[in-house]
Amino acid sequence: xxxxxxxxxxxxxxxxxxxxxxxxxxxxxxxxxxxxxxxxxxxxxxxxxxxxxxxxxxxxxxxxxxxxxxxxxxxxxxxxxxxxxxxxxxxxxxxxxxxxxxxxxxxxxxxxxxxxxxxxxxxxxxxxxxxxxxxxxxxxxxxxxxxxxxxxxxxxxxxxxxxxxxxxxxxxxxxxxxxxxxxxxxxxxxxxxxxxxxxxxxxxxxxxxxxxxxxxxxxxxxxxxxxxxxxxxxxxxxxxxxxxxxxxxxxxxxxxxxxxxxxxxxxxxxxxxxxxxxxxxxxxxxxxxxxxxxxxxxxxxxxxxxxxxxxxxxxxxxxxx
Amino acid sequence: xxxxxxxxxxxxxxxxxxxxxxxxxxxxxxxxxxxxxxxxxxxxxxxxxxxxxxxxxxxxxxxxxxxxxxxxxxxxxxxxxxxxxxxxxxxxxxxxxxxxxxxxxxxxxxxxxxxxxxxxxxxxxxxxxxxxxxxxxxxxxxxxxxxxxxxxxxxxxxxxxxxxxxxxxxxxxxxxxxxxxxxxxxxxxxxxxxxxxxxxxxxxxxxxxxxxxxxxxxxxxxxxxxxxxxxxxxxxxxxxxxxxxxxxxxxxxxxxxxxxxxxxxxxxxxxxxxxxxxxxxxxxxxxxxxxxxxxxxxxxxxxxxxxxxxx
Numbered sequence: 001x002x003x004x005x006x007x008x009x010x011x012x013x014x015x016x017x018x019x020x021x022x023x024x025x026x027x028x029x030x031x032x033x034x035x036x037x038x039x040x041x042x043x044x045x046x047x048x049x050x051x052x053x054x055x056x057x058x059x060x061x062x063x064x065x066x067x068x069x070x071x072x073x074x075x076x077x078x079x080x081x082x083x084x085x086x087x088x089x090x091x092x093x094x095x096x097x098x099x100x101x102x103x104x105x106x107x108x109x110x111x112x113x114x115x116x117x118x119x120x121x122x123x124x125x126x127x128x129x130x131x132x133x134x135x136x137x138x139x140x141x142x143x144x145x146x147x148x149x150x151x152x153x154x155x156x157x158x159x160x161x162x163x164x165x166x167x168x169x170x171x172x173x174x175x176x177x178x179x180x181x182x183x184x185x186x187x188x189x190x191x192x193x194x195x196x197x198x199x200x201x202x203x204x205x206x207x208x209x210x211x212x213x214x215x216x217x218x219x220x221x222x223x224x225x226x227x228x229x230x231x232x233x234x235x236x237x238x239x240x241x242x243x244x245x246x247x248x249x250x251x252x253x254x255x256x257x258x259x260x261x262x263x264x265x266x267x268x269x270x271x272x273x274x275x276x277x278x279x280x281x282x283x284x285x286x287x288x289x290x291x292x293x294x295x296x297x298x299x300x301x302x303x304x305x306x307x308x309x310x311x312x313x314x315x316x317x318x319x320x321x
Numbered sequence: 322x323x324x325x326x327x328x329x330x331x332x333x334x335x336x337x338x339x340x341x342x343x344x345x346x347x348x349x350x351x352x353x354x355x356x357x358x359x360x361x362x363x364x365x366x367x368x369x370x371x372x373x374x375x376x377x378x379x380x381x382x383x384x385x386x387x388x389x390x391x392x393x394x395x396x397x398x399x400x401x402x403x404x405x406x407x408x409x410x411x412x413x414x415x416x417x418x419x420x421x422x423x424x425x426x427x428x429x430x431x432x433x434x435x436x437x438x439x440x441x442x443x444x445x446x447x448x449x450x451x452x453x454x455x456x457x458x459x460x461x462x463x464x465x466x467x468x469x470x471x472x473x474x475x476x477x478x479x480x481x482x483x484x485x486x487x488x489x490x491x492x493x494x495x496x497x498x499x500x501x502x503x504x505x506x507x508x509x510x511x512x513x514x515x516x517x518x519x520x521x522x523x524x525x526x527x528x529x530x531x532x533x534x535x536x537x538x539x540x541x542x543x544x545x546x547x548x549x550x551x552x553x554x555x556x557x558x559x560x561x562x563x564x565x566x567x568x569x570x571x572x573x574x575x576x577x578x579x580x581x582x583x584x585x586x587x588x589x590x591x592x593x594x595x596x597x598x599x600x601x602x603x604x605x606x607x608x609x610x611x612x613x614x615x616x617x618x619x620x621x622x623x624x625x626x627x628x629x630x631x632x
Contacts, residue, residue: 161511165526203519206527207366208511209403209475213484220476229370241519245367251330252368252379256361258330267518274521282335282556285595289334297359301428302379308424309375 001027002086004079006037008049009099011106019106021097022046030086034074034098035063038110051110058216061153065110066099071155073216074098101158116167117154120174123200126181130188140185147180147224149217156211156221162204170200172211172221179224182231194232202228203241234317243267253306256296260289323353324444325387327360329398329548336548338592342577343397343441345591349584350448350456354395359386363404366515377421380408384436385425393437395444397577399472399547400515405438407479440473441577442490442546453497457583460499463603465579466540467491467502468531468554469509470547484509491546494576498583507534512550521560528553529565536571542600546576555596572600 003025011019024041035053042049051074054062058076065074067082079086082096104112150173157163157171170178175197182193202225211221233242244267251258264272264279282288296302332340347354360383362368369376384405387394396402412418412434422432445453469491474484488509495502510531513524532554535543545551554561555573562569574593581591582602593600 161527162523165523204516204523206511206513206523207515208471210471212476212478222476226369226373230373233371241516242371244518245370248362248364248367249371249375252362252364257333258362258365260330260334264518278557278560281559281597285597287335287337287556287595293334296361299361301382301430302361304428305378305382305424306375308427309372309378312374312424313372 001029003027004083005095006041007095007097008038008041008110009097010049010109012048012108023095028079028086030078030080032079034065034067034072034077034096037079038074038098049110050108059151061151064101064153064155064158064216066097066101066158068097069099071101071153071158071214073153073155076216101154103158103160103163104154112158114154117152117157117171117173120157120170120200121152121177123170123196124174124178124181125189125193125196126177128181128184128187129192131186132188134185136185143183143185144180146219147176147183150176150180150219151217152177153216155214155216156219159210159214161208161210162201162206166201166204168201169204170197170202172205172225174200175202175205175228176219176221176224179228182228190231191235194228194235194237197228198232198237198239202232203239234313240267240271243269249306252302254295255293256299256302257293259293261291261293322351322444322448323355323392324395324439325357325390325392326354327357327383327394327396327401329396329401330362330365331552332397332548336551336575338595339397339548339551339575339577342575342581342591345586346577346581346584347444349581349586350453352444352448355390355392357383357386357394363401365400366404374421376404377408377411377417378424380405381412381421381425381432382430384409384434384438385430385432387436388433393439395439395441397441397546397548397575399440399470400549402438402440403472403475403479405436406481407476409434409436409438410479440546442473442487442494445494445580446490450493450497453494453580457498458585459583459604461579461583461602463500464503464539464541465495465500466505466535466538466543467495467508468512468535468543468545468547468550468573470545470550471509471511473546474509491576494580495544498579500579503535503538503540505534505538505540507531512547512553514549514553517553517557522564524553525557525560525564528557529561529567529569532558532561532569532571533565533567536569540571541603542572542574544574544576544579548575551575555598558598570598572596572598574600 006024006026007021009019010022024045026037026040038051052062054060056075058073063074064071100106100110100112107113157173160172162169163171178193178197181187182190205225209222247263247266248258264275328340361379364376469488474487477484492502513527517524551573578591
């Protein structure tokens with residue numbers, strides 16, 4: 001057993017005006033989990049320490065906390081995951097910081113109010129609508145693979161920059177739920193779900209990829225969000241962000257490069273007028289994209305690849321229908 | 322040392338000073354660059370939203386060009402870097418690679434997966450931090466805050482390096498040029514670039530909070546290894562100011578520019594005059610600042626552990 005220091009976030013709304021960190025020395029082995037550490041502190045040092053615990057085997061998604069700044073399941077995370085060199089000499093100086101999840105109101109110590117996360121999952125309608133009776137095949141299961149493994153631990157949404165800034169953004173967790181049902185061949189409300197995703201700011205995902213690195217089930221939520229983008233476009237959903245994304249393909253088709261000059265006009269249309277002051281500032285500093293950009297060398301190859309990808313898409317559509 | 326230089330659409334058309342500074346710094350360090358004239362746009366995490374298969378095809382093609390030349394790719398745009406890295410990772414799957422190669426064969430191409438994808442940061446580390454220090458003739462004696470940019474850091478599963486390790490590589494360069502490194506809360510956050518057209522308000526809010534966070538730690542300038550972060554943080558700083566209701570005026574430099582300055586190149590040579598927020602070089606630390614007192618006041622407090630448990 002080796003004693004290491006745990007710095008735990010403490011906050012009791014009944015007596016504290018703000019949160020603070022308290023240090024506890026706990027004896028651990030390499031395989032001791034963070035849940036076990038919290039239990040030890042509660043049992044032997046401070047019975048008022050409040051945290052969530054559930055199944056203890058990474059299935060219920062209850063115990064997510066921030067460990068050294070990153071959301072993780074306390075029951076799944078062992079000391080060796082945080083300190084690979086537990087027997088190392090520098091260990092006396094090592095500290096592990098445990099805090100509640102971000103992007104949420106703290107109720108007490110490590111317990112946060114999860115209501116908004118669950119409200120968003122409910123908005124994603126996690127049930128089959130107008131269910132069609134079909135024989136499920138392995139390829140159908142593969143399509144939903146990943147998103148149906150979500151345990152709603154909120155780790156992804158708690159680490160998401162878009163969630164932090166934008167209350168109307170459903171969040172990676174809820175979009176993963178939405179993806180699971182939009183991909184289910186028995187569901188009869190695919191378009192309705194994709195429109196719902198659009199209305200709940202699917203396109204405000206800023207691609208920080210924190211959700212990919214922090215998912216304890218390796219679901220890669222940002223990739224599920226990308227699939228929803230593509231499914232929506234395939235269904236003919238359009239708007240400013242869709243025009244923006246499509247403009248990249250126009251550039252590839254014509255020159256092989258993004259046409260920076262036309263991008264604001266093609267994306268924003270009349271709203272581009274709001275960007276006139278920005279443009280003047282940039283142009284005054286010489287930051288004017290070229291009027292007539294050159295084609296890349298071997299551009300024909302790119303043009304052909306676009307045609308081939310379009311053919312593939314058509315074939316896939318025919319197969320699905 | 323020779324690399325295939327893939328600056329990305331933004332550096333070729335808007336942030337040209339980043340391209341110029343990179344070329345000048347590399348030339349001075351003896352790092353040979355060959356311009357990747359046949360590379361297409363990487364799709365910048367937008368093409369896959371429209372057609373994920375096309376995203377694989379065009380980036381496989383880009384990597385094939387490097388494979389044929391037996392040269393590692395060097396980018397100065399974090400998004401170009403991560404898009405290539407992610408496609409390379411995806412094409413490790415035999416089934417996907419075979420599907421991609423079937424289409425590529427129709428235009429006479431074949432993807433092997435041998436391309437090495439590097440960022441300018443990695444290239445400087447290959448050159449060697451100690452070797453770089455030896456080239457520093459005019460140390461940048463200013464408080465410099467890094468803004469790493471998401472796509473050099475994440476997903477770790479695709480970059481193949483831990484986020485902290487990637488951040489440290491940028492910090493090492495900042496310190497190597499003689500600057501005082503300023504770390505701050507939002508240094509690894511998102512700049513908002515990828516929603517700057519679709520949702521400029523969201524982008525401005527993010528940008529404002531990041532810049533204020535660096536300013537709160539008394540940063541004199543911010544440096545980023547990503548041309549896209551620079552577009553937002555410098556070019557749209559006035560929008561950020563409006564969003565947070567505060568004047569910020571924090572100069573933002575490209576990473577190669579601070580290396581160039583430390584090697585004795587002029588601001589004009591490095592295209593710093595093209596920035597929207599003006600940068601003023603300080604040639605020595607302000608002697609009126611009591612640095613010892615500053616360090617003392619910010620030293621973390623360490624109490625003896627409480628509530629020790631025994632088993």
